[in-house]
Amino acid sequence: MDFEKINLLVNDKDYTTLKNELVKAQPYDIAEFIDSLEGKQALLIFRLLPKEVAVNVFAHLSKERQAELSEHISEKELADIVSDLYFADKIDFLEEMPANVVKKILKNTSAVERRLINQFLMYPEYSAGSLMTIEFVDLKKQMRVGDALEKIRRTAPDKETIYTCYVIDAERHLEGTVSLKDLVLAPVDKTLEEIMHKEPLFVKTHDDQEYIADIFKNYDLLAIPVVDNENRLVGIITIDDIVDVIEEENTEDFYKMAAVQPPDEEYINAGVLTLARKRIVWLLFLMVSASFTGYIIRHFEDALQSVVVLAAFIPMLMDTGGNAGAQASTMVIRSIVLGEIDFKDIFRVIWKEIRISFIVGIILSVLNFARIYFIERYPLPIALTVSVTLIFAIIIAKIIGGMLPILAKKLKLDPAIMASPLITTLVDALTLMIYFFFAITFIGINVS
Amino acid sequence: MDFEKINLLVNDKDYTTLKNELVKAQPYDIAEFIDSLEGKQALLIFRLLPKEVAVNVFAHLSKERQAELSEHISEKELADIVSDLYFADKIDFLEEMPANVVKKILKNTSAVERRLINQFLMYPEYSAGSLMTIEFVDLKKQMRVGDALEKIRRTAPDKETIYTCYVIDAERHLEGTVSLKDLVLAPVDKTLEEIMHKEPLFVKTHDDQEYIADIFKNYDLLAIPVVDNENRLVGIITIDDIVDVIEEENTEDFYKMAAVQPPDEEYINAGVLTLARKRIVWLLFLMVSASFTGYIIRHFEDALQSVVVLAAFIPMLMDTGGNAGAQASTMVIRSIVLGEIDFKDIFRVIWKEIRISFIVGIILSVLNFARIYFIERYPLPIALTVSVTLIFAIIIAKIIGGMLPILAKKLKLDPAIMASPLITTLVDALTLMIYFFFAITFIGINVS
DSSP states (O other), X not given: OOHHHHHHHHHTTXXXXXXXXXXXXXXXXXXXXXXXXXXXXXXXXXXXSOHHHHHHHHHHSOHHHHHHHHXXXXXXXXXXXXXXXXXXXXXXXXXXXXHHHHHHHHHTSOHHHHHHHHHHXXXXXXXXXXXXXXXXXXXXXXXXXXXXXXXXXXXXXXXXOOSEEEEEOTTOBEEEXXXXXHHHHSOTTSBHHHHSBSSOOOEETTOBHHHHHHHHHHHTOSEEEEEOTTOBEEEEEEHHHHHHHHHHHHHHHHHHHTTOOOOSSOTTTSOHHHHHHHHHHHHHHHHHHHHHHHHHHHHTHHHHHHTGGGGGGHHHHHHHHHHHHHHHHHHHHHHHHTTSOOGGGHHHHHHHHHHHHHHHHHHHHHHHHIIIIIISOOOHHHHHHHHHHHHHHHHHHHHHHHHHHHHHHHTTSOGGGSSHHHHHHHHHHHHHHHHHHHIIIIIOOOOO | OOHHHHHHHHHHTOHHHHHHHHHHSOHHHHHHHHHHSOHHHHHHHHHHSOHHHHHHHHHHSOHHHHHHHHHHSOHHHHHHHHHHSOHHHHHHHHHHSOXXXXXXXXXXXXXHHHHHHHHHHTSOTTBHHHHOBSOOOEEOTTSBHHHHHHHHHHHGGGOSOOSEEEEEOTTOBEEEEEEXXXXXXXXXXXXXHHHSBSSOOOEETTXXXXXXXXXXXXXXOSEEEEEOTTOXXXXXXXXXXXXXXXXXXXXXXXXXXXXXXXXXXXXXXXXXXXXXXXXXXXXXXXXXXHHHHHHHHHHTHHHHHHTXXXXXXXXXXXXXHHHHHHHHHHHHHXXXXXXXXXXXXXXXXXXXXXXXXXXXXHHHHHHHHIIIIIISOOOHHHHHHHHHHHHHHHHHHHHHHHHHHHHHHHTTSOGGGSSHHHHHHHHHHHHHHHHHHHIIIIIOOOOO
C-alpha cells in the first residue's frame, strides 16, 4: 500500500480515487493507516469503505480505535459490522469494549446469538473456549464425498476455515476429521467414514492456551477441534490465533523474567499507575531480599574497616556472579518452555553448568588477577581474594541458575520467575560470604 | 499414544502387535518415542515402520538420531526415505548431517535434484531461500477452474500445501494466487484470471526470516510465495515453518537479553566448550565495565573509611537500580520487537518511565527510610542518604532502560542487547556516584 499516495488523496479530499485505492489494499494495511489518523479523519475514511472491506478492516483496528469508532457510528452501522465479524473476533471485540458499546451491540443481536455470546464471554481468559471460533464445517459420516463438497460450497463463505472439516454424530460428538485435500482427492461416491481420520487430536474448552500452542507446534496443525465435557464439538481453534498466543506467551515470559507482572495491555497503551503496580511488587520483594546482603556486609564491618579497598571489588563480583547466573537460568528456562528438558535432566544440566563455569570462571579469574596484581599493583592477598572469589561466584551462580528453574517446574511454579533478578539477589549474598571468608583467610584480618 | 503399552510390547518383543499400534499413532509421537530409546532398539523399532510412516517419523527425529540411523540403515533404505521427504525437510536434514551421510544421499539422487539441492544449500541461513519448499501447485491464468482442480487432484499427494495455488506465466513470473477455497466455490468454467488475487504478497529469496514472520503475523497467512531477483516464483514458505521461526527468534532474543550469544544447537545438546565460548564474551566485557565501578568506590575511599557502614547499602541500591532498569528495558525491547513502538515514540516512553519511576521510587524510598531509621535505628543522615539515592537510582535506571533500546534500534543495532546486564552495569556506576554525592552532602564527610 502506497501510504504517500493515500495521504495525498486524503489531503486533496479526492474521495472517489481514495476509495478505489483503498479497496485494492490489504485490510491490515488499511487498518494501520486508519490507526495513524486522528479521530475525525479516521471516521471519515472508515465510512468510505464498502461494507465487506469495512468488517475486515475493523477486526484489525486497535482496541482504542474500535471503541472510538463504535461510539461515533450509528447503531445500525455498528450492528452490521459486528454481525459480520467472525465469532472469535466478535468475542475479542466485546471483551474489550466499554459497557455502553456492548449494550448497544447486544440490543441488535438475535436472542440465540446473545445467549451464545454470553456463554463465550464466560470461558476463562487464556482457555481454549476463549480462543475458539464457531464458524467451522460439520459433516456426517454417512455423507458421500460429493455431497460433502456440495455442502462446503454452500456454506464456505461464512466459515473461518474449510480446510479441515469435522465429522460429528447426531449428538454432536466428534467422530473424525476430513481435510479439504482428502475430499478433493477422494472419489465422489466414497462415504466420509471411509476417508476420515478416526482418532483426531482435540482439546477441551478449559485447556490452557500454552498447552494448545504446543500441540500446534508439535503436530504442525492448521486447526484443532474443541470439545466440551461431554465430548461434543463446540468450536475450533485456527493457527492464526495460535501465532498470536505464541507471541503473547513469549511476552509474558520476557516480563516475568524481568520481574514484571504481565499487564493486560500493550506497554505503550498501558496507564502509568497500572505499570507502576505491575512493577513495584517484585521490586519491593527483591529490595527487601537484597537488604539481607547488607547484614552480611555489616557482619564483616571490622574486616572492611581494616581493608576498606575490599569494598571496591564488591560491585564487579556481584555483577559478574549475577550475569553468570542469568545466562544459565535463561538458557534453562527457555529449554523447559520449548520442551527440550525436564526434571529428569537436572543432573545433566548441573554437570554441564559445573563444567562451563570452571572454564569461564578460570579464564575470567586469571584475567582479573592479572589486572589487579600486575597492572593495578594491589598486594597479592587482595588479588588472590578477589580472583578466587570470582571463580566460586561463577560456579555457584551457574549451578543455582541451572537448577532453580527445573525445581520450580517440578513444584508446578512457572520456571520464568527463577530468572535474573531472583538469581542475582541469591548469588549476591553467597558471593559476599565467600568474599569475606577468603579475605579473612588470605589477608589475615582479625574479626571480632 | 500409550507409551506404557508400547514399552510393554517392546519388552515382550511382540513386534506384530507393536507395528499395528505404531501405525495408528502420530508421527511426532513415534519420533519422540524412538528418540527416547537407546541406539540399537531405536533402529529396530524404526525398521518396523511401513515406508510412508517411516518418512514422516524420520522428519521429526532429533538431528542426532537422524544421523545415527543414517549411518546404520542401508544406502537403499536411506535413499528411499530421503527421496520421500518434503524438499524443505530434506534441505534441513542435509544441512545438519556429517559429510559422509550427505555424500551417501547425493549419490542416490538424480542429477537435476542434486543441482537443486546444492543451490538450496547455498541460500544464507535465516533467509527465505533456506526456509522455502518447492512442493507447491502452479497453474496458468488461462486455465479453467475445473481443469485447475483436475491438476490439483493429480499432483496433490506430492505437494506440501494445496490450499494456496500459484498462477505463473510462461517465464514463471508470479501473476497471482488462488486459494483452494476460491476454486471450490467458483463455477468450474471460469478462468483463473477471473478469480485470482492479482497483487499477492510475496517475499524475495534473500529476505530475512524475522521480516517474513512479521508478514505472516500481520496478514494471517498460511503460505507466502518466494520469488528470485527476476520475480520468478522459486518456492513457497508455509505457516508451520514460520511457527518454528517465531520460536527461534524469541529464543535468540531471550539469549541476547541474558548476555549470551545464541548457539546453533539446543542448550541440552550443545557442547560445554561451545556454551562457554558463547557466554564468556559478554561476561568478560561486562566484568571489565563493572570494574570501573570499583574506581568510583576507590575515589571515595576516604568517605567510606570514615563511615564504613555505607558499604552495607551498596548491594541493595545496585540491585534495585538494576532491576528497575531491567523492567523498563525489557518492556521497551519487547514493544519494539512486536512493532508497537518505534523511534518517534522515544519521548512518550521517557515521559512514561519518568512518571512510573517517581511513583515506584517514592514508595520504595519511604519504606526503605522507615526500615533504616525507625527499625534499624541508623542516624538520620544515613537513612536520608540511602533513601534519596534510591529514588534517583530508580529514576535514572528507568530512563536509561526505556531510552537505550530505542536508540539502539535507531542505530540499526539489535535492541535486545540493551537489556538487563548492560543496563545494570551502567546504572551501578551512576548509582554509586549519586550515593557518594549525597553521603558527602548529608553526612558531611570531608573528602580529600
